[in-house]
Amino acid sequence: MTLHAELRVHRAGFALELDLAIEPGEVVALLGPNGAGKTTALRALAGLLPGSHIRTEESTWDKLPAEKRPIGVVFQDYLLFATMSALDNVAFGLRARGTRKAEANEIARHWLAQVGLAEFAKAKPRTLSGGQAQRVALARALATSPELLLLDEPLAALDASTRLRVRSDLGRHLQHYPGHTLLVTHDPLDAMVLADRIVILEDGRVVQQGTPREVVRQPRTDYVAHLVGLNFYRGVAEGTEVRLDDGGTLTIAEPAQGPVHVVFPPSAVSLYPDKPAGSPRNTWQAIVSGIEQHAHTTRVDLAGNPAVLADITTATVAELRLQPGDTLWVSLKATEIHTYPR
Template identity: 65%
Template sequence: MTLYADLKVTRDSFELDLELTVEPGEVVALLGPNGAGKTTALRAIAGLLPVTAGQIRLDDEVWDEPPRVFRSADRRPIGVVFQDYLLFNHLSAVENVAFGLRARGMEKRVARAEAAHWLDTVGLTDQARSRPRALSGGQAQRVALVRALATQPSLLLLDEPLAALDASTKLHVRAELGHHLSRYDGRTLLVTHDPLDAMVLADRLVIVENGRVVQEGGPTEIARRPRTDYVAQLVGLNLYRGVAEGTTVVLDGGGSLTIATPSSGPVYVAFPPAAVSLYPERPTGTPRNTWPMVVSGIEQHAHTVRVRLTPDPSATQDRAAPAVLLADITTAAVADLHLAPGQRLHATLKATETQTYPT
């Protein structure tokens, strides 16, 4: 059974208008910046917020279709893991997991036995009698997950499930969550603003900006061929749109690029910041793309330094440079170049480092 959601929600000045599907056994990540509409979409699918128009259904079973149908959350076969887990602090771990089973009419003793089995599947048998305050962040996340799964929902909704964890815990818990999701044969919708969570856990990404879907596809496709500045920033690429004629692309935002493979018409051009080299003087050699630039920003990025560059306004005789260019260089290179904001230098990019694809 396929989950189909045609979501149209109007709230004050914000409008959500997106369409998505989730197949059995599939993990779909709804990814976007804060305020994009991700949580609104999740709340609508969960039955916590009625849609203004459109339809939500599981195959032929309609959950929401105004004005004639609205199923409340308790009448939808869903499990939800919220960002803060929302465990009941006065109940033990096993009682938390049993809660949903008891709410569906299961006898107390049977529900506790079933809950104990679920805790065992995530390695928490020893914590069955512990209250939420005694659990680590990773343990609390696992309790929340099996509480959602214990009722055998047709749809699992994960709302920023790793956001409450510190960086040292998140890596392990993310891998563990991926393992559990791989064994779940229902449909999973993951809402997140963390691109790594989405790339690691999801089979398919749906990118949302300003209440609209701007790109959709597998993690590899999204990472290789971003179609908006937001997505390009997520995956760490320079992205430009322009018009190609042969091996030259005139960029919409100003400037031009030489590409390796001849093309024609509107295209995107993408390349990693690590492909950009910086020199104090104009270099000699083969790079077809060489631009005089000015350093406008410097920031540490993991084990490299990201340099933000803008065209040198005094170099009018040179070929027009992109309006903004990002370069990743080593800390040693920063020292060698004596980099500082406002410094003039030259940036180069080999045409073979670019990737071009139709808009």
């Protein structure tokens, strides 16, 4: 049964207006910058804020208090009870709902085994690693057989090496969860790896949604383009020429007409100290405004018409002797540019 949620939360200076539909077994990621309304949406769904209308084909949750809603939550810092064992933490929600202790403990042992922590049943939270604590929190959320699982930045508290492994574990558990899952995150990699569908939230409104592949291939806002690492522009196409809204013109390989989005990866951009020989389809001068070292490449921020990001090798940086303020020639093949209607 599809879960439908209509969220309307208004407070001073901010309004959240969000409609969500989540299918059984589907993981939807709610992604957006700080202040976009992600946490507000999660709290409204959990019944901690007024302004939510949630329904399935069989029931409506609007009048249910938070503790009665069929929802499991995994918080960013897990919120495990420090004085309770892992087993008691997992059994807590069941006991709170009236399940007998013996039955609650049996179910808790089952879920600890499901997340690979059967031998840690008696362990206190302070003795667990971050990844283990995250799995206990997940087991606690799933033990009550919730219809909706809310994951609030579930990997944010982990270090980089642990995060990679736990993300993989979490993805495997979510594949077998038959309910509806909403993952709230600001990390695009978590969203891309774990979610079946991504909803982008900015200023309390949905600006884009689709599969991870659709979002990566066709970003609709500057924020989304930055997340997926693309140069992004708006312009008007006429045949193989696009006049960009913020200045400059690009030649494209595939003719188009009317308002379009224009994207290309920073790796497609080449930089030269002098105007390149021959006849590249797109060349223009730009000034280096920033240089940032990434893992295996250097990202160069260039001010020009248009402004552009370029990813180049460390060897190229040394060859060009790049410094902020340098003037360079930018070259971009028309075949590297992707356009789609606005």
